[in-house]
Amino acid sequence: MGNDMYSVEQVAARLGLHVRTVRGYIRAGRLPATRIGKQYRIARADLDAFTGRPARAAGPAAEVSSIVALDGVDRAAADRLATLVLAGVTTHPDPDRPLRVQTVHDEERHRMKIIILGDLGATAELLRLLDAVLDGDNGLLAGKEADRG
Numbered sequence: 001m002g003n004d005m006y007s008v009e010q011v012a013a014r015l016g017l018h019v020r021t022v023r024g025y026i027r028a029g030r031l032p033a034t035r036i037g038k039q040y041r042i043a044r045a046d047l048d049a050f051t052g053r054p055a056r057a058a059g060p061a062a063e064v065s066s067i068v069a070l071d072g073v074d075r076a077a078a079d080r081l082a083t084l085v086l087a088g089v090t091t092h093p094d095p096d097r098p099l100r101v102q103t104v105h106d107e108e109r110h111r112m113k114i115i116i117l118g119d120l121g122a123t124a125e126l127l128r129l130l131d132a133v134l135d136g137d138n139g140l141l142a143g144k145e146a147d148r149g
Helices: 008-015 019-027 044-051 075-090 120-134
Strands: 005-007 034-036 039-043 064-071 099-106 111-118
Touching: 005 008, 005 044, 008 019, 008 039, 008 044, 019 039, 039 044, 064 120, 075 099, 075 111, 075 120, 099 120, 111 120
Parallel strands: none
Antiparallel strands: 005 039, 034 039, 064 111, 099 111
16 A cells, blocks of 8 residues: 545546535545645545555555667657557556656657556556557558567
8 A cells, every 4th residue: 555645636536526525525524534734635545445445455566667669760650659659548547557658759860769667567558559550561660660679
């Protein structure tokens, strides 16, 4: 379990509730919270207990960093690939498995790098997506030599 603390607004967004509803749960004692100044903070463990989610086991947290290097990438392909990668990250947001992704394109060398930092499983999913998009003659870089390393 982490020491993560959430604001009332963050909890409301995570649960799809109105902020007033979350404050009502806190005032009624249904959702434990700590008052800091004029604001409430909710601990991850308390939020997990409130929603019925099992608390995460205390253990080593694993994170992976990956760099995908692609040669022979023009600006248009780099833009399409960056959009695809960022959409792949944002369309399946999992707060327990966050990913941080950055793309860099060198126009002079026609080279692109995709830097991925985050959870092992989520990184693997994104790398599978990239592999599927770049693979074979029908891939995004079809006709261009790609060095994925």
